[in-house]
Each structure stands twice: as structure tokens, then as C-alpha cells.
Amino acid sequence: METLVFSSPVDPIEPWRTAIEAILPDIAVRAPDAIEPDASVRYALVWKPPQNFFARYPALDLITILGAGADALAGRDDLPDVPVARLSDPEMARMMSHYVLFAVLRYARDIPAFEAAQRERRWHYVHPREAREIRVGVLGLGQLGAAAATELARQGFCVSGWSRTPKHLPGVACHAGREALAAFLADTEILVVMLPLTPETRGLLGAGELAALPAGAKLINVARGAIVDEAALVEALASGRLGGATLDVFAREPLDRDHPLWRLPNVLVTPHLASVAIPASAARQVADNIARVRDGRAPLQRIDLARGY
Numbered sequence: 001m002e003t004l005v006f007s008s009p010v011d012p013i014e015p016w017r018t019a020i021e022a023i024l025p026d027i028a029v030r031a032p033d034a035i036e037p038d039a040s041v042r043y044a045l046v047w048k049p050p051q052n053f054f055a056r057y058p059a060l061d062l063i064t065i066l067g068a069g070a071d072a073l074a075g076r077d078d079l080p081d082v083p084v085a086r087l088s089d090p091e092m093a094r095m096m097s098h099y100v101l102f103a104v105l106r107y108a109r110d111i112p113a114f115e116a117a118q119r120e121r122r123w124h125y126v127h128p129r130e131a132r133e134i135r136v137g138v139l140g141l142g143q144l145g146a147a148a149a150t151e152l153a154r155q156g157f158c159v160s161g162w163s164r165t166p167k168h169l170p171g172v173a174c175h176a177g178r179e180a181l182a183a184f185l186a187d188t189e190i191l192v193v194m195l196p197l198t199p200e201t202r203g204l205l206g207a208g209e210l211a212a213l214p215a216g217a218k219l220i221n222v223a224r225g226a227i228v229d230e231a232a233l234v235e236a237l238a239s240g241r242l243g244g245a246t247l248d249v250f251a252r253e254p255l256d257r258d259h260p261l262w263r264l265p266n267v268l269v270t271p272h273l274a275s276v277a278i279p280a281s282a283a284r285q286v287a288d289n290i291a292r293v294r295d296g297r298a299p300l301q302r303i304d305l306a307r308g309y
């Protein structure tokens with residue numbers, strides 16, 4: 001019997017145990033405190049495991065990140081030299097698209113203005129704009145970004161996307177490379193950040209990039225807080241230069257109680273849940289990768305640790 005060690009500060013083990021053991025009955029899914037760190041522990045399914053976690057399992061063949069972001073393992077010195085895969089689950093992409101669609105529609109239909117007017121019992125008519133007039137820009141066209149961008153296009157928005165390498169997506173005007181960023185931002189009214197956090201994207205959106213957006217633009221960040229310079233963001237929001245922000249992620253989580261983002265009236269804060277790993281659908285991918293590794297093949301959705309995603 002081989003063991004998969006499961007560690008996450010937020011995800012309960014039970015649904016993963018049930019789902020993975022149903023597909024692979026010869027694998028025991030166990031929490032770290034339920035097993036001895038011995039040679040039977042061949043697989044790890046983890047989200048932000050404690051420091052030195054991997055040193056306890058010298059016989060690992062595969063590490064799977066319990067999510068989409070490789071930054072969960074960035075900067076560790078206890079990573080063994082084994083493949084690291086991430087989850088890639090259509091249900092996770094669907095959940096993310098729902099959040100992005102909600103946040104974009106909320107701005108496109110001026111809902112924050114009506115929320116504010118209702119608090120003052122004020123009848124505040126704003127004539128709705130057509131979706132095709134509203135320019136939405138998606139930074140990052142990976143598995144989650146591409147799904148959200150095509151869904152927004154399907155809803156009729158005027159959608160552009162930006163990635164490192166060129167892409168072709170139905171209904172989405174695709175741009176690539178750092179040199180295309182300034183023009184992309186200048187043409188975006190609602191900016192959706194869906195990039196991974198890497199050395200290249202950390203601090204990518206600073207004061208200059210935020211100022212490149214049209215006055216009153218909105219920002220939706222569902223990727224990682226540290227991609228945006230938070231001090232510059234607070235300043236742009238407080239001045240009204242940036243019209244609003246929907247933030248699911250922050251440079252430090254949980255967001256400090258005295259952080260100015262809590263108090264800005266044009267900010268919606270959610271606690272990092274735009275999308276989560278869903279055992280019933282993602283367990284199949286975890287099991288398939290275990291089967292591949294057992295066959296001596298490389299796992300799918302492998303992270304390029306040097307590239308950072």
C-alpha cells in the first residue's frame with residue numbers, strides 16, 4: 001500500500017480521501033499526524049505545507065499543489081527533486097469565471113452606485129450601457145484567465161487579453177509581451193488580473209501602470225495581491241482616479257484589520273475564495289497523474305519551477 005500525504009490549512013482532508021481512494025483503492029490518503037514518515041509515502045497533495053514538511057518524506061515521487069498557483073511552494077529549500085504538478089480542473093475554472101463575471105457585471109451595470117444611492121434612499125438613474133461598448137481587459141490567459149475571458153466575450157463584452165506568449169481565443173483581442181502592456185491598459189475600463197505570481201509579475205501593476213488606465217477604471221484582482229503595488233492602489237482608489245476595485249487577494253492574508261483597503265467605499269473585499277479546489281472533480285486528475293508517474297511518465301500540468309508557473 002502506498003500513501004499520499006495530504007496537508008492544507010484550509011481544505012478538509014475527508015472529501016479528498018474519499019474521492020481519491022475511490023479511484024485508487026491501493027492508495028491511502030493520510031494527514032501528516034496519522035502516518036510515520038517512511039518509504040511508503042510516495043505522493044503529496046499540499047497547499048502551503050509547513051516549512052521542512054518535505055524533508056520528512058524522502059521517498060516522494062510526485063507533489064501536487066492543491067490549487068492553481070505555484071507560488072504556494074515558492075522560495076522553499078526543502079523541495080525534493082521530483083515533479084510538481086498543479087490542479088487543473090474545469091470546475092475550478094467555472095467557479096473562477098462565475099466570480100469574474102459577477103464582478104465585471106457589477107461594474108458594467110453600475111451596481112455600486114445603486115448600493116450607495118440606496119443607503120441614502122436616493123433614486124439614482126444611470127442609463128445602462130451595452131456590453132459591447134464596455135472594454136474589459138484580462139491580464140493572464142492561462143487555464144483560468146482564458147476561460148473567464150471567453151465567457152466575458154460570450155456575454156457580449158468587448159474583451160482583450162494579455163499574456164506572455166501570443167494566444168488565439170474566440171472573441172478576445174489577444175496581446176502579448178511587456179511592450180504591449182501600456183497600450184493594453186490605456187484601452188481597458190475594467191481590468192481583471194489573472195496572472196500567476198512570479199518574479200516577473202510581482203509588483204507588475206505599480207503607480208505608473210494604474211495611471212495608464214482610463215480615469216475611473218475598475219480593477220478586479222483574483223490572482224495574487226503582490227502583483228499589484230497595494231500602496232499605489234490605495235492612493236489611486238482614494239483619489240478616485242481608479243473608480244473601484246474588487247479584491248479577492250492581498251499581499252498579506254488575512255488582510256490586516258487596520259489596512260486602508262477595508263475602509264475605502266469603492267472597494268469590495270472577499271477573503272481569497274474566487275475559486276477553490278473541488279475534490280469530486282479534481283481527484284480524477286490527481287489519480288491520473290499518480291498513474292502516469294507509476295508508469296514512468298511525466299505528470300500533466302507540471303509546474304516549471306524556474307519560470308514560476
Ligand code: NDP
Binds near residue numbers: 070143162248273
Ligand atoms: P496559468 O499558469 O494557466 O496561466 C498563467 C497566464 O499568465 C498565462 O497566460 C501566462 O502566459 C500569463 N503570464 C505569466 N507570466 C506572465 C508575464 N510575465 N507576462 C504576461 N503574461 C504572463 O494560470 P491560471 O490561469 O490557472 O491561474 C492564474 C492564477 O490565478 C494562478 O497562478 C493563481 O495565482 C490564481 N488563482 C487564484 C484563485 C483565487 O481563488 N483567487 C484560485 C486559483 C488560482 P502564457 O500563456 O504565455 O504562458
